[in-house]
Amino acid sequence: MTVQGKPLTDEDRAIYEWQLDVPGFGEEGQERLKGASVLISRVGGLGSVVAYELAAAGIGRLVLVHAGNIKPSDLNRQLAMTHDALGTPRVVSAKRRLNELNPRMSIDAISENITDDNAERLVGEVDLVVDCAPLFEERFAMNREAVRQGKPLVECAMYELEAHITTIIPGQTPCLACLHPEEPPAWRRRFPVFGAVSGTVGCMGAMEAIKVLGGLGAPLAGRMVTMDLRDMTFRTMKLTRNPNCPICSHLNKRC
Amino acid sequence: MNITVEYTAQLKARTGCSDETFEVDSSCDLPALFSAIAGRHGDPVREIVLDAQDTPVQVLCFVNDKQVDWGAPPQLAEGAKITIMSPISGG
Numbered sequence: 003m004t005v006q007g008k009p010l011t012d013e014d015r016a017i018y019e020w021q022l023d024v025p026g027f028g029e030e031g032q033e034r035l036k037g038a039s040v041l042i043s044r045v046g047g048l049g050s051v052v053a054y055e056l057a058a059a060g061i062g063r064l065v066l067v068h069a070g071n072i073k074p075s076d077l078n079r080q081l082a083m084t085h086d087a088l089g090t091p092r093v094v095s096a097k098r099r100l101n102e103l104n105p106r107m108s109i110d111a112i113s114e115n116i117t118d119d120n121a122e123r124l125v126g127e128v129d130l131v132v133d134c135a136p137l138f139e140e141r142f143a144m145n146r147e148a149v150r151q152g153k154p155l156v157e158c159a160m161y162e163l164e165a166h167i168t169t170i171i172p173g174q175t176p177c178l179a180c181l182h183p184e185e186p187p188a189w190r191r192r193f194p195v196f197g198a199v200s201g202t203v204g205c206m207g208a209m210e211a212i213k214v215l216g217g218l219g220a221p222l223a224g225r226m227v228t229m230d231l232r233d234m235t236f237r238t239m240k241l242t243r244n245p246n247c248p249i250c251s252h253l254n255k256r257c
Numbered sequence: 258m259n260i261t262v263e264y265t266a267q268l269k270a271r272t273g274c275s276d277e278t279f280e281v282d283s284s285c286d287l288p289a290l291f292s293a294i295a296g297r298h299g300d301p302v303r304e305i306v307l308d309a310q311d312t313p314v315q316v317l318c319f320v321n322d323k324q325v326d327w328g329a330p331p332q333l334a335e336g337a338k339i340t341i342m343s344p345i346s347g348g
Contacts, residue, residue, distance in 0.1 A: 048347040134347035141346065161266035161345040183315050186344035188267065188305045193348065200348075228265065228342070230275075239340075242324045 003154060005129050005215055007033030008062060013106075018060050024218070031216035032060060038215040039063040039128040043116045043144055045096040047079030047197055048158045049134035051204025052211070054081060057100045059212050063108040064100070065128055068092045069115045079197030116140045121147040130215055132156045132207050133178075138185040145170070145178035149250045154214050154221075158207040162194045165203035168226040168241060169210045173253035175224040180244040199231055258283050258335035262294060266343040271301040287320070287330040288313050290339065305343060317342040 010032055015022065018032050038061055042049045045068045053064055072083045072092055082096035093111035100109060116124065116135060125131055125147040133155060135141050141157075148155040148170065155170040157178060170177050206227070213219040226239045245251055263276040272294075279293055291313040295303035308314050318325040319340040325331065333339075 044347060046348050136346045136348035138344070138346065158347055159345040160347065161343070162270070164266050164269075164345070166342070166345065181317050182344055186305070186316070187308070187314065189344055189346070191348075193267075193345075195348065230265075239319060239322060240324065242326065244326070244328075246328060 003129065003214060005034045005038045008037040009033060010036065014060065021059065026218040027216055031218055034216050035060045035212065036062045038130070039065065040211055040215075041065040041067065041124055041128040041131045043131065043133050043135045043140060044068045045080070045082050045092060046076065046134060046136070047081075047195065047200030048160065048204045048207065049132070050080045050082035050096065051201045052132050052134060052156075052158070052207045053096060053100055054103065055205055055208030056211060057104040057107055059208070060104070061107060061211075061215075063110070063128075065110045065112065065124060066093050066096050067112045067114060067116055067124060068096070069113055079195065079200045081197070081201070116144050118143050122151075125151055125153055128153070130154045130156070130211055132158065132211055134158055134204070134207070136191055138182065138189060141178055142185070146249055148172060149177050149253070156207050156210045156214075158203050160195055160199050160203055163196065163199055163232040164228070164230045165199055166226050166228040167203055167206050167210065167222060169214065169221040169223050171214075171221070171223045172250060176241045176243045177247060177250040179249040180247045181241065183244070183247070202229070202231065258285070258333070260285070260290060260333055261336075261338045262290070263338065263340040264343070265341070266345045268302065268305055268341055268343040271305070272298050281333070283335075285333055287318070287325065287333065287339075290333065294341075306341065316344065 045066050072088050076083050082099045087095040091113045093113050097109045097111040121143040149172040152172050158167050213221045229236045260279045291306045295307050315327045320331050
């Protein structure tokens with residue numbers, strides 16, 4: 003993908019010198035990150051960590067989307083939330099915490115969730131989307147817009163001590179609807195999980211975003227990494243597009 | 258023939274195991290295997306793998322690590338390994 007980079011300052015070079023030495027990245031990759039914008043749908047257990055790692059890496063602009071106020075049950079995993087902010091909007095806490103780490107970045111904190119009504123506008127504002135949302139209706143809305151607008155979409159998910167991640171490149175890889183054609187009937191909003199599980203896959207989601215935006219490595223395009231942290235089993239599964247997918251089958255490249 | 262079935266997430270919790278073996282007829286196809294899985298474990302598993310018409314819900318499924326195309330489910334063979342990935346999300 004093409005991201006219009008922004009020139010680095012001496013302060014940038016001082017802050018990012020450890021990652022500027024990464025082969026295949028360098029100053030050109032850092033400039034791309036500085037010029038890039040990322041939408042993170044929900045800054046909960048997954049999204050908090052994705053946002054924190056992207057802030058640390060020097061992404062230029064984050065759009066954080068998450069409705070509601072901080073509840074006690076958020077605090078086992080939502081690392082952008084703080085105890086003293088209980089009862090206040092999640093995105094306000096997240097923005098404050100991220101700006102403590104990186105005051106140079108721009109953050110749009112939007113206290114709403116992705117819907118069919120706002121997905122076009124919100125996806126249209128960024129270069130890449132990271133899906134950390136719990137509800138399939140939100141995820142499907144994001145997927146539809148990401149495919150329609152040709153924006154990469156990093157998909158992160160978790161349950162108990164398990165998680166998986168894949169990166170959707172519209173027209174090249176399966177989209178979310180190829181993997182799950184319909185809303186799963188037995189899916190429940192609340193599920194068991196540790197913060198260390200969401201943190202693990204959240205870091206991987208941030209790394210995928212950095213790779214796609216910074217132009218290094220091999221993103222999980224058409225592949226899904228699954229992990230079970232109960233026994234530390236990691237597998238990579240090859241994914242295939244659904245030739246009858248109502249969302250992406252009109253795009254003709256095959257992975 | 259013997260088929261190994263692996264489960265993830267909710268399915269692992271509801272079956273109480275990460276994998277198990279099914280002894281099935283050589284004519285058994287994937288929809289029939291899903292019915293056998295639901296039959297062994299009852300409604301908590303049935304509601305994930307079968308719809309109201311007892312046809313397979315199109316969960317993410319792999320046969321020998323190759324993703325199943327539900328438009329043309331593959332034939333099963335002795336020793337096949339089926340991985341059924343229960344849908345999961347963020348949060």
